[in-house]
Structure formats: C-alpha cells, structure tokens
Amino acid sequence: MNVLAPVRRDRVVAALPQCFRKEAAAHGRPAFHAAVAAACREQRTGTVGFKISKIIVVGDLSVGKTCLINRFCKDTFDKNYKATIGVDFEMERFEVLGVPFSLQLWDTAGQERFKCIASTYYRGAQAIVIVFDLNDVASLEHTRQWLADALKENDPSNVILFLVGSKKDLSTPAQYSLMEKDALKVAQEMQAEYWAVSSLTGENVRDFFFRVAALAFESSVLAELERGGARRIADTVRISSPESDLYLTAPRRKPKCCQ
C-alpha cells in the first residue's frame, strides 16, 4: 500500500522559495526553519495527515484577485472582467518537504456591496493576500483598510501577510519603480511580504504561490510544534534543536498600521 509522488510534480516544494524583495519579506531566513525541516524528516516515518491552510485573497475590485488565482490554479487568463460574487475558492495541492499540504485559496469579492458576505469567510485564515493594482495608487492606499478588515476576524500574531501588486505587465519600468517604492513602504509598515506579479504573462505568479505555500506550511508546523499538540513531532524535534529556538520566531510582532 505504499504510494509515492502524491502530488503533481510541478507542485513539489523541496526548498524554501526565496522572497521577492529583501526589504519586505516575511522573514529573511534562506531555508526552512531547522525545527520544521527536522519535523518533516521525522514525519516520514509515520505521522501523516491531511493538511489544509486557508488563504484569503482580498483587495479592491478589479485589481485581479480572481485572475491571479486562475493563473496559478488553472493556468488561464480571461481578459473580460467578471465580478466575483461573494466568495469562491480553489484547492491547490502541494507537497512540501515530502509532506502533502493543501492550500484552500479563498477568492473574495472586491465590490463594496459583497463585503459583508465576503468578510464572513475571513475567519481562520492562515495567510492574508492583499492585492492592489500596480497602476492604481488608490488601490494601494486601500490595502490598509483591507488589512484592517481581514485582521478583525483573525489573530494578527498568527497570520502571514502578503502585499501583492498586480498587472505588472501594464506598467513601464519607470512607473513600476516609482510604485514599488510606495508599495515597499506600505508593506514594511504592515509587515507584509511584497510581491509584484502579472497574471497576464504569469510573471512571478508561480513563485509567489509557492512562497505562500512554503511559508504557510512552515508556520503551521511551527505552531504545531509550539502547541505541543502533535507530541510525536515535537518530541523528535526537541532532541535536535534548542527549544528556545522554537519560540523565537513564533510570537509575531504586531503590525503597526492596524490598531
């Protein structure tokens, strides 16, 4: 009954994908946390589970949230604008460090009138992806509000934040570098990791979601270890890594911009 290679080969994450800009990254470590890597090594011997992380994607209307998800999950791009009603989700299965891991990507409506419905789906997110249009400064300004709304339903110390500029293909290098400066500032303020993507060309889309998957996975394992809920993992890990190390990264700094 032994089965290998569970996931599509192009969804296997063997090493921590790198951040987009060092100035605004979730963390600067070049590789997975030692405790996580060790836990995964140990896990191979028996403990298995079906792991799902909830990722919510928020942002102004028509910045390209749905397109971003469709580019990654279905590798398609539809130029026609179609508003998302309420919410939608896609499942994306990964294998990170040999452990099966799924992202449930929740695509929310950007329209104000759907906000009340969409926001009921914010709870329990492990990562919040805030999307703005790289060609629309207002949409960048609004990301603060989106973050505040999303954090109302979530524990700010437990979520990973991503600030994603979309439609990179539409901006000239000069415009882009101007926008990036502002975006980096916002990202640093909210302690989010900054990315710039294009769903039309696919630029950085795959790298971005791989980074999301890897970081969500890492933080999940760390949370698991910290909680000590899964003793099997925790026990084996503590042998090899100093316990203090486990807690170093776990208590997250609070973002300055909200509350």
Next chain:
Amino acid sequence: MAERGAEPLWRTPPGRLAPPHVYRMAGALGAELRRLSGRFGPDAVAGLVPPVVRLLELLEALVAPPGAEAQRAQAERVARLEEQNRRLRGQLAERSTARKEREVMLRLKEVVDRQRDEIRAQAHEIVCKSRDTEALQEQLNRFMSMNEDLRHKVAVVQAQLKSALEQKSDLEAVEGASLPAEDTPLRPGPGKSPAHCCFSREELQQILQERNELKTNLFLVQEELAYYQRELLNEERIPSFFLDAMKSSIKKQRRKIRAKMLGTAEESASSPGKAPLPHTFICSPCSFGLWYPGSGREAPTPSCSGAWEIIDSLEAQPEQEGRREPDGSPHRATPPL
C-alpha cells in the same frame, strides 16, 4: 698329455676358476683313477672315487657362474609380473569404463531428479499463480464496479455544480439592483420572472454555501476516484476486508476534510446543502476554531490541535493515500463555467 694340460689347469687362480676347468680337472682325476685301478685293481680306488666325485660336484657348484640360476629365476619372475601387469591393465581398463558408465548414470539420475523437482515446483507455482490471477480478476471486477460508481457520483456532482453555476450567473445578471437592500426579505414573491427577481443577502449566502459544498464534494469525489484509479494501476493486492475498512475510513475522513474545507462543524456536514448557513458560519462556536489557529487555542482538543489536523495515523493511512493521485489527473474543483 695330462702333464701338459695339468700344469696350467691346476694352477688356475681360484678367481678365474670356471666349470670347464672343473670338468677338465674331473677328466684328469678320472684318468688318474682309471690308471690306478688298472694297476692296483679296482678295489684300490673304490674308497676314493665317491669322495672325489662329491668334491668335484661341490667344486662345480661353487665355481658355476653365480647369476645363471638367479637370472633365470628373475627373468621368469619378470615375465610373470609383466603377464600379471598386462592382465591387471586389462582389468583396470574394463573397470574404468564401467565406472565411467556408472558416473554417467548417476549424473543422469541427478538431472532427472532435479528436473522432476523443478517440474513439481513449477506445477505448484502455476497453481498458486492461477489462484492469484483469479483473486486479481475478482479484485479488478470489484474495482471496476467501484470505479463506475464513482464516475457516476462525479457526474452527478458535476451536474449539480453546473446548475449551481448557472444559478450563479443568473444571479449575476440580476444582482445589479437587488443587493444593496441588505436584509430585506425576498422581494419578487410569486411573480417569478427571473429578470425582476432579487435575492436577499441570506439567500445569496445560502447559494454560495451550496456552491462551496458542491465544490467540496467534487474535490473529495475526484480525490477518491483518483485514489481508486491508482490502486487499480498499482497491481497490489488488497484483501477485501481491508478494502472495506479503508472505504469506511475514507468516508469518515471525507467528513472531516469536508468540514475543514467548509469551515463547518463535522456533524452538520453530513447533510450537504441543508445546513443553514448563518447558523454554521456565524453562530457555531467551533466552526473555524477547530481547524485554524488563533481561535482554536481555547479548545485544544487532541484531534484538532492546529492549523491543520494531524489525523490519527492508523486512520489516516488509507485516507492519506486517498488524497494522492496519479500525475496529471485533475485534482481541483472544476473551474466555473
């Protein structure tokens, strides 16, 4: 004459003395004795003759060349030995061919024995293999029927999804004016003209919830189908009792994953599409809290301890594999049309 011959004869050194010398001496002595008996009568020498004869005999024996007799004896022996040798060689040759024959026989017997054993083993193997084949055939049939079942399920779910998506696009076409009126109840009443139909927020939420459930179902069924398909390809035999156990475990896990994906409590997930959304999403205290970090901390139950659930390994093994699938097979919810 006796005098002439006697001189050198009698002076022959003992080393060179040979039988002819002795004979000649005997002749000389005989002549002398005859002369004496002629002169003094035969009685005079009668006492002398036997000892002289005896002496001469002894002398002859002593003088005779030493090897003559022995050589003869030796030659005889050699001849005998050669004869014997020849005989023995003949025997040996006979015997060695016999032995060779026996060896060949033994080897042949060995070969025959081995082949007999091999044939027996192979016959046994054939029996085993045919039994295996039968079992596999049986399993294949079982899998095929299961596969058909699953295909059917997928088709049903897909149809449901399609209709849900149609509803959604209908809704989209209409939603323009209707939504801002947040909690107003259903407006159109029995008029039923879709163009004038409006939906309340609650209805919209219900539709979304239904869509999410269908998508979740589709995902689960697709995963399950992929699992069985791969099992079929895997050629590994699964005893039927184990398969049954696995099926029930998959069912159990499906409920859990469903609940996780929908963010609902596990029990309510067993009646798809019927759980009232405001209840499950807003009122239920354990909706997301069980599965996601942050809110889960107040109620750390062992079965749902973190951002994800680590399902009991014994239970999870088949389920885990159920989530895996062959390359390239669809593994996401069907894209909205």
